[in-house]
Amino acid sequence: MKEILKLNHIQKYYGNGGNVTKAIQDISFSVQEGELVGIMGASGSGKTTLLNCISTIDMVSAGHIYLDGTDITEIKEKQIARFRRENLGFIFQDFNLLDTLTISENIALALTINKVPAGKIDGRVREMAGKLNIMDILDKYPYQVSGGQKQRCACARAIINQPKLILADEPTGALDSHSSQMLLSTIQSINEELGATILMVTHDAFSASYASRILFLRDGAIFTEIRKGSDSRKIFFEKILDVLTMMGGGLSDVR
Amino acid sequence: MEQKTIGLLFFSETFFLLILSVSVGILLGMIVSQFITAMLLASFGKPYAFSWAFFPDTVLMTVGFFVVCQILVGIGNVRILNKSRIIELMTANRQNEKPLHKSRWMPMICIFYGILLLWMLEVGAVKYYFYFDSRHPLPVKLMYWGNIVFPSLTLLWGITGAFLRRKTGFSRYLCGLLAGAVMTAIPTFSIAKLENTYFLGYDAPTLNQYLMFGIADILFIISTIIYLSNEALLYWKESKVSRKYHNTNLFLFGQLSSKLVTNTKTMTIICVTLTFSICLFVIAPVLTGWSLGYLDSRAVYDIQISSRYNNVYEVENLPDTDYDEITDFIEKNQIAIEDDLIFSEYLPKRDSFHQRVKYDFPPLAIALKDYNAVREMLGYEPVILKSDEFATHWHRAADVKDIEDYIAVHSLLETDTGTLKLSENPVFQEPVGESIYNLYTDVVYIIPDKAAQALLPVQRNRFVMTKRPLSFKTAEALEQLLASTYPEDPGKDNLPGYSTTIHTTEVNRTIALNFILKASLIYSAVVLMVMCLTVLALQQLLDAEKYHYRFSVLRKMGVEEKELNILVLKQLGVWFGLPIATAIAVAIVVISYFLQSVSAEISAYIGCRALMRQTGITVGIFALLLGCYFLSTWLLFQRSIRGSSNRL
Structure with a gap:
């Protein structure tokens, strides 16, 4: 399988002088095409910083990130925006939908920004809406639909341009359990049926159990990594809980 | 933190800002007021010297007024904060703008x-x-x-x-x-x-x-x-x-539409106010120019008095005075005289004396020697007429086409002493004062002296030019004397009325009133325009939080900074452009109507070139104000949507 993402000893520091915070210490890993990789860790472990660096929203302090062979840490400032819209798709915890546009227009915006011919846009939006089961809410505004529907709209917007990598930051963070389950099924089907590569940051074990591989971060570094392999999701979920328990600390850590 | 404490903090913060703003405002006001003083002195032709005037009572009243306003508004705000739930305060910036579908504004x-x-x-x-x-x-x-x-x-x-x-x-x-x-x-x-x-x-x-x-x-x-x-x-x-x-048109349409649909009332009020302001800007110089131009026509002589016969119904009640009170006053006050002219004006036909219908008042006739004496007083060349000829003198505001039409059908003048024919040089229009014309007419016939001798004299005039301008005090005393002896309204029928104009008092009063009119109109226009532009700017800047979020979504989706800047320009362009373009279009219609109705006065008292210059200044002020507001809003808007992280 093709290696789509490769992180090579990346570090990220905040602050200056004697007041430096190391958000990411030294992280290296790679993601294969079509993988659904989960990143887990407690608050402050560096999950979101890592995602922001991969998504070119933030810059690394050291190291290199390669997306399909392109070193994104070397891309010039003026070309960053173009690279982002052509190669990446985003799903955020708070949906990041525009309240002034309808659901249909929110999805179409991703296409118009990518200069897709106007005549093809409506068709592609409808096709994607059909796949994500949001056809009946296309003409509604975000404030008129449920959280789950909003997030499915965000998914549609993220994948409609068929990006090389989809980055999901706590996608179920603002959803109830039923909506979360539906969304995770959607993400899984996007991964399996459309072959999309997804990197999902979450601190929820249940959400992470949908991934094929999970990286656990602690204090800005990879603590461990587990793979689902041929295990059922239930067994994989238990493994995740075990790792989280281990990461949470043992009796020796209590003073 | 309790809501009460939040309310008090909010009140204290705004109160502090108020005191700061009022202090700066008073300081700037004291400086700017010097411009008004300079303008006032310039109106009277006096030199200007900078003077630093501080009036503690005015400052106290100003501060008191704003403090009372702030306390009233502040109490209201604190009450609103006290009643609001914490969650509403925390999520206020994420709430959608309320749709206006149920508003009864437009149906009403x-x-x-x-x-x-x-x-x-x-x-x-x-x-x-x-x-x-x-x-x-x-x-x-x-x-x-x-x-x-x-x-x-x-x-x-x-x-x-x-x-x-x-x-x-x-x-x-x-x-x-x-x-x-x-x-x-x-x-x-x-x-x-x-x-x-x-x-x-x-x-x-x-x-x-x-x-x-x-x-x-x-x-x-x-x-x-x-x-x-x-x-x-x-x-x-x-x-x-x-x-x-x-490209990003979807986003732009969404931005504009959401703002337009929730701000219809505000936009309408801004548009109406802007229209009013633009009209004031153009109408102010017309009115003040008219007033000053009219002053030149009205107060031509240092002392002038004329009788009116419109209340006199018996010929024997017509005045036959030389206004001796003026002679006595001049002697008593040792006023040096350059020219002094007493003369009558006549009705060409005696039987038109009782012709009192407003639209059919007969024009008066003036003897050639008196007319030439008037011209000489004002520095114009004398007029020559043959013994069987007449000419016409027209009001300054009379339209050239009207004059030509009149002349075309009035080549002969029937008088009680015979018929006169129109001279080869038939029209004069220099400003010689307003009082030589009969009521509701704007022409006087100039007839040979011999022809005038046997006509009925109905109006008695005295025009005096002094060697030095009269002092205001002297002019006021003479004005009072003439007003009591020769009242404008005699109070009963069959007695003549009089029209008196003393140059010094007329000029001083008119300039003062004109200044007040000009200052108040232009001040109102500027204040209204500044208010409108401020509201337009604030409408955009107050939603900075919301816009920051929306533009950051675009950035995350991969829209370049250049494209974002163009979007901001388009958004602000439409936001400022819609009410301003509508207001300008409507103002053009209203101003055209106004200018049309006073076109004669404009050409007579102001002149098209002077009006164009004034209009140019107006457009300049408008463009400058608009440019300043647009630029500052644009810069502040860009700052408010700028990303907070390294790249966003």
Whole structure:
């Protein structure tokens, strides 16, 4: 399988002088095409910083990130925006939908920004809406639909341009359990049926159990990594809980 | 933190800012007031010297006023904060703007407009019944018909459309009313032009009534245009797929639409206020220029007094005075005289003495020697007439075409002493004062001295030029003396009235009043414009948090900074452009109507070049203010949407 993402000893520091915070210490890993990789860790472990660096929203302090062979840490400032819209798709915890546009227009915006011919846009939006089961809410505004529907709209917007990598930051963070389950099924089907590569940051074990591989971060570094392999999701979920328990600390850590 | 504490913190913060603003305002006000002092002194032709004036009582009153306002508003705000739930305060920036679908603003305006149309229809029908004449030229006929047909049709649509509203939709209903309102405005605003061209005989109250109709019609047009602007924007967006899906157009349409639909009232009020401000900017120099220009025509002589015979019905009651009180006053006050002229004006035909119909007052005649003496006083060349000739002297505001038309049909003048023919050099129009003309006329016949001898003298004049201008005190004393001896209104019939003008008092009072008029009009115009532009700017900047979020979404989606800057420019351009363009368009119509109705006075007292210069200054001030506001809003807006992280 093709290696789509490769992180090579990346570090990220905040602050200056004697007041430096190391958000990411030294992280290296790679993601294969079509993988659904989960990143887990407690608050402050560096999950979101890592995602922001991969998504070119933030810059690394050291190291290199390669997306399909392109070193994104070397891309010039003026070309960053173009690279982002052509190669990446985003799903955020708070949906990041525009309240002034309808659901249909929110999805179409991703296409118009990518200069897709106007005549093809409506068709592609409808096709994607059909796949994500949001056809009946296309003409509604975000404030008129449920959280789950909003997030499915965000998914549609993220994948409609068929990006090389989809980055999901706590996608179920603002959803109830039923909506979360539906969304995770959607993400899984996007991964399996459309072959999309997804990197999902979450601190929820249940959400992470949908991934094929999970990286656990602690204090800005990879603590461990587990793979689902041929295990059922239930067994994989238990493994995740075990790792989280281990990461949470043992009796020796209590003073 | 308790809401009460939050409220108090908010109150303290705004109170501190108020004190700071008022302090800076007072300081700047003291400096800027020097400009007003300089303008005032310049009006009177006096030199200006900087003086630092501080009035503690004024400062106390200013501070007191704003503090009371702040306390009242602050208490209201604290109450609102106390009643708000914490969660509402925390998520206030993420709430959607409230839709305006249930607002009764526009339906109420439509009802008021319907009542106005009914009134216009009634007035149009009454005017048609009493004044319409089949001999009127076509434009006048069209005006009469239009003032009935257009209000009727618009009213008909207003009523039937109201019943069919659910079927046609409110926007289409409004489009129909808008079209009707525009059609109705055409005959309404054509009246001033037609009145000037064809002398319809409409009196001032009728013209004012139509001006009021026109203004009300325009207010409705503005409200409707602003209300429909969002619909128009959506229609434009949906009418072409390539336009809708071009680059970031979807985002721009969404931004504009959400703001337009929730700010209809504000935009309408801004638009109306801007229109008013622009009109004031243009009308102020016209009115003040008229006033000053008229002063030059009115106060030509240092002392001037003329009798009026319009209340005199017996020939023996006509005045025959040399105004000896003036002679005594001059001697008593040792005033050096350069010229002193006492003369009469005559009625060419004695039997026209009782001709007192307003539109048929007879022009007066002046003897050639008296006319030449007047010209000599004012430094003009004397006029030469043969013994059987006459010439005419016209009011400064008389229209050249009117004069030509008059001359064309008045080549002979019938007098009690014979018929005179028009001289080869028949027209003079230098400013020689307002009082030589008979009431309601703007021409005087110049006739040979011999011909004047046997005519009936009906008006007695005395014009005096002093070697040095009279002091204000002396002029005021003389004015009081003449007012008591020769009152303007004699108080009973069959006695003459008098018109007195003393140059010094007239000039000083007119300049002072003119300054107040000019300052207040221009000040009001600037304040109104600044208010409108401030509200427009704040409307955008107050939503900075919301815009920051929306633009950051675009950045995350991969829109370049250059494209974002263009989006901001487009958004601000439409936001500022819509009310300003509407206001300018409407102001042009209103100002054209006004200029049309005072075109004669403008050409006589101001001059087209001076008016163009003033208008140019106005446009300059407007453009400067607009430029400053737009630029500062643009810069602040860009700062507010700038990313917070390294790249966003």
